[in-house]
Structures are given as structure tokens and as C-alpha cells.
Amino acid sequence: MELGPVKPRERLVSLDILRGFALLGVLLGNLAHLYSGTFLAPHKPEGAGDWAARTIVWFLIQSKAQTLLTFLFGFGFANQLLRAEERGERVGGLYTRRILALLGFGIAHVCLLWWGDVLWTYAVTAPFLLLFLRTSDRVRLIAAIVLIVVPTILFALPTVYDHVFSLATTHEAMDAHRQAFAVAIHGSDHGALLKIQATWAPYWIAGSWPQYFAWLVGNYLLGYIVGRRRWFDRDGADHLPAFRRLFWGGLGVGLATWVVYVFQLRGMWFQSTFGGVLAELISTLDYVAFAFVYGCGLVLLVQRPGWKRVLAAIAPLGRMPLTTYMTQSVVSTFLIYGWGLGWIEWLSELGYLGLGLALFAIQIVVAQLWLRRFRYGPLEWLWRWAVYAKRPAFAISRDPEARR
Numbered sequence: 001m002e003l004g005p006v007k008p009r010e011r012l013v014s015l016d017i018l019r020g021f022a023l024l025g026v027l028l029g030n031l032a033h034l035y036s037g038t039f040l041a042p043h044k045p046e047g048a049g050d051w052a053a054r055t056i057v058w059f060l061i062q063s064k065a066q067t068l069l070t071f072l073f074g075f076g077f078a079n080q081l082l083r084a085e086e087r088g089e090r091v092g093g094l095y096t097r098r099i100l101a102l103l104g105f106g107i108a109h110v111c112l113l114w115w116g117d118v119l120w121t122y123a124v125t126a127p128f129l130l131l132f133l134r135t136s137d138r139v140r141l142i143a144a145i146v147l148i149v150v151p152t153i154l155f156a157l158p159t160v161y162d163h164v165f166s167l168a169t170t171h172e173a174m175d176a177h178r179q180a181f182a183v184a185i186h187g188s189d190h191g192a193l194l195k196i197q198a199t200w201a202p203y204w205i206a207g208s209w210p211q212y213f214a215w216l217v218g219n220y221l222l223g224y225i226v227g228r229r230r231w232f233d234r235d236g237a238d239h240l241p242a243f244r245r246l247f248w249g250g251l252g253v254g255l256a257t258w259v260v261y262v263f264q265l266r267g268m269w270f271q272s273t274f275g276g277v278l279a280e281l282i283s284t285l286d287y288v289a290f291a292f293v294y295g296c297g298l299v300l301l302v303q304r305p306g307w308k309r310v311l312a313a314i315a316p317l318g319r320m321p322l323t324t325y326m327t328q329s330v331v332s333t334f335l336i337y338g339w340g341l342g343w344i345e346w347l348s349e350l351g352y353l354g355l356g357l358a359l360f361a362i363q364i365v366v367a368q369l370w371l372r373r374f375r376y377g378p379l380e381w382l383w384r385w386a387v388y389a390k391r392p393a394f395a396i397s398r399d400p401e402a403r404r
Contacts, residue, residue: 014235014302016318017311018295019072023321024314025065025294027328028356032057034116035332036352037344040182049350056353059258060290063283066118067219067291073122074220077129078227094387099126101386105322105379114329115197115204125216132221137228140221147218148284155211156280165207177203190339215284222288236299243296250292257286316367317360320377324363331359372396 032054033039045051080095106120132140154160165171181200184193205212226232231239260282301307317324334340335355336347347355370377374394376384384392 012232012235013308013312013315014299015072015075015232016315017302018068018298019318019321020314020316020324021294021298021311021318022065022068022072023317023324023328024356024360025061026069026325027332027360028353029057029061029063029065030116030328031332031336031352031356032349033062035114035336036347036349037182037185038349040178045349047348047350050348053348053350053353057349063287064290064294067287068295069118070122070216070219071223071226071291071295073126074129074223074225075227075232076223077126077220078224081133082227082230095126095130097387099123101383102126104386105326105383109326109329110201111194111198113326114333115201117201117329119325120201121205121213121216125213125220128217129220129224132224137225140225144218144221144225147214147221148288149281151211151214152280152284153277155208156277158276161207164210168206168209169203174203174206185336186338186342186344188338188342193337193339219288219291232299235302237303240300240303243299246292247296247300250289250296254286254289254293257282257289260286313364313368316371317363319371320367320380322379322383323377324367326379327363328359 045054077095080098084094100123102119103123106117106123109117109119132143135143155164165174177196177200181196184196187193229239231242236243260279298311301311332355336342336344338344343351343355367377373396374381375396376392376394381392381394
């Protein structure tokens with residue numbers, strides 16, 4: 001997710017498609033695991049439909065879409081640097097304002113809508129990219145690998161996780177908060193839910209935040225490298241051999257890691273400490289591998305006119321990612337939680353998958369209609385206003401530059 005909107009004439013269709021595709025995956029993954037409350041009370045699927053839905057989410061979606069978004073975040077950082085260099089501007093002040101605006105949206109999201117927001121975590125970790133401004137791509141790649149792999153290994157060790165967890169809270173407090181949160185999402189008191197979910201967000205990552213934050217920065221760096229090398233200029237047409245290699249390499253690694261998910265679906269876990277570390281490492285490789293598969297695969301498909309026309313349907317969502325992401329929270333929590341329609345009481349895993357696809361289809365139509373009249377999504381417009389301290393033109397008919 002880039003840190004700010006660019007003008008329509010500067011946009012690359014492939015990037016908008018990638019963002020839109022990733023947001024679909026984020027929605028489906030959140031519905032299956034977080035919005036649904038499944039993480040609070042894990043259970044076996046009931047019926048073939050639920051088994052199929054869980055298998056699809058676990059094998060093809062879970063955490064892979066977010067990984068792709070983090071790549072795009074790093075790419076957005078590189079793109080901002082390149083534009084700043086072309087204009088002879090310094091990136092520091094503008095980048096800081098973008099991060100603060102992102103943090104503001106994230107905090108508002110957590111406190112007013114939904115606890116599972118990732119924007120605030122992006123804002124907290126984004127400044128670390130500034131440490132790599134003057135390094136080589138080789139250093140960035142090595143740093144990315146270290147940040148992704150080493151913390152994953154360390155935090156798979158129970159002693160490390162438990163020590164970090166103990167610095168933030170206790171297991172008793174965590175269990176009590178978990179129970180209170182479970183009651184709140186089923187209940188009809190929206191105010192009580194808002195109060196408890198604002199504190200649930202830090203509880204959620206109490207034991208693994210160093211690993212998660214390092215993982216984010218490592219993924220940013222991978223996207224940063226691609227952005228600095230301008231691989232997406234002309235929608236990637238100048239670097240197709242590299243995209244093909246990454247696609248097939250990622251597919252090979254990703255398919256090899258699926259054995260872990262077979263063990264998980266069968267309730268079989270690696271029992272030893274070494275086995276647990278290996279399982280976490282393989283899962284992390286799976287996320288990165290399939291993020292490459294999806295990203296590179298979509299770029300390759302965009303080169304074909306027929307596929308480009310089909311995939312362009314989701315590009316409007318990629319042009320307004322903040323609005324798309326937060327609208328998903330508004331609608332999902334209203335439909336699912338007890339303060340709204342309360343579908344959490346009866347919706348199945350297959351139902352959550354269907355709900356996600358239906359909601360995304362509606363978002364596609366709304367985004368296409370919206371961008372016929374307006375230059376930005378409503379939240380992107382607010383973002384630009386906050387970053388530049390100047391209200392930007394909104395309606396296309398009132399913006400001469402948008403008609404060129």
C-alpha cells in the first residue's frame with residue numbers, strides 16, 4: 001500500500017491491480033480468522049463446504065496477501081524517493097507527514113472501527129526504511145533476509161516468546177481480556193466493544209511484536225529494491241524475465257511448504273522445539289513465496305491484453321486502498337458483530353468466504369462509479385489534505401489537470 005495517492009496520469013495499472021488483489025486476500029483472510037472470532041475459539045470445520053473454505057484460505061490466502069501489501073508498501077517508499085529526486089526535493093519532511101497521517105488513520109481505525117488494523121504497525125515501522133537510504137541493494141537484500149528469518153527462528157523458541165510476553169502482560173490478564181473480548185463481539189453494546197478492542201490490539205501482538213515489526217521492515221526492503229530498480233515501469237514490460245524467474249521460484253518454494261499446512265489441517269504439529277522452529281520458518285517462507293507468485297503472476301498476465309482488461313476491473317480498488325480497507329471493516333463488523341446484524345452467531349466458514357467475495361464484488365462496482373466523478377477515494381483525499389496541509393481538488397469536473 002503506497003503512502004499516498006499519485007495523479008491518475010502517473011499511475012501504473014499493474015500496481016493498482018496488485019493492490020486490489022491483495023486487498024481481496026486481506027478481506028478473505030480477516031473474515032476467516034479475525035472478524036469471525038475463530039482465533040478466540042479454534043474448532044474443526046463442519047461439513048465439506050467448511051473444510052473446502054478453510055483449505056482455500058489456509059493454502060492460498062492467509063498472510064500471503066498481507067505479505068504482498070508489505071512489498072507494495074516498500075515499493076511505494078522507493079517510488080516517493082524517485083519522484084522526490086526528480087523534483088530536487090528532500091524526502092524527510094514529506095515522508096514524516098505521511099507517516100503521521102498513516103498513524104492517525106490507524107489509531108482511528110482501532111479506536112472507532114476494528115482492532116485488527118495494520119496501518120498503525122506500518123506507521124511505527126516505516127521510519128526504519130530511512131536507515132537504508134544510502135545503502136546498496138545488496139545490503140538491503142541481506143538485511144531483508146536477516147530481518148525476516150532470524151526473528152522468526154528466535155520467536156519460535158518458547159523461552160524467547162514467553163520472556164517478551166511477560167514484559168507486556170501476564171497469561172492470566174490475557175485470558176481475562178480474551179474472554180471479555182469474546183463477550184463484547186457477540187454483545188449488542190457497541191460502546192463496550194470499542195473500549196475493549198482499543199486495548200486488544202496491543203494484547204494481540206504482546207509476545208511477538210519484535211518479530212512482527214522486523215518481518216514488516218524486511219518485506220518493505222524487498223519492495224524497496226524492486227522500486228529502486230524501476231521494475232514496474234511500463235507495467236513491468238522491461239523486466240519480464242526477472243518476473244518469470246521469481247514466479248517459478250516462488251511457486252516451487254511455496255508448493256514445497258504446503259506439507260506444513262497438511263500437518264496443521266490434520267492436527268499434527270512438530271512436537272520438538274526444533275520441529276516448532278522449522279514449522280514457523282517454513283510458514284514464513286510460504287508467505288513470501290506466494291506473495292512473489294501472486295505479484296509476478298499478475299504482472300505477467302497484465303502483459304496480455306485480454307487478461308489486462310479483465311484484471312483492470314479491480315484496479316479502481318487499488319487506486320483507493322485506504323477507503324477500500326477501512327470500508328471492509330465498517331461493513332464486516334456491522335454484518336458480523338452483535339452490535340450490528342450479529343451474523344457471527346450462525347455464519348459458517350464457507351459463509352464467510354462467500355461473504356468476502358460478495359462484498360468485494362460490490363466494492364469493485366462502487367469504486368468504479370466513484371472514480372468516474374472523483375480523483376481520489378474519500379479517505380485518500382483526506383490523507384492528501386493532511387499531508388500537504390492544503391485541500392486538494394476532489395471532483396474531476398472541477399480539476400482542469402485531471403481533464404488533460
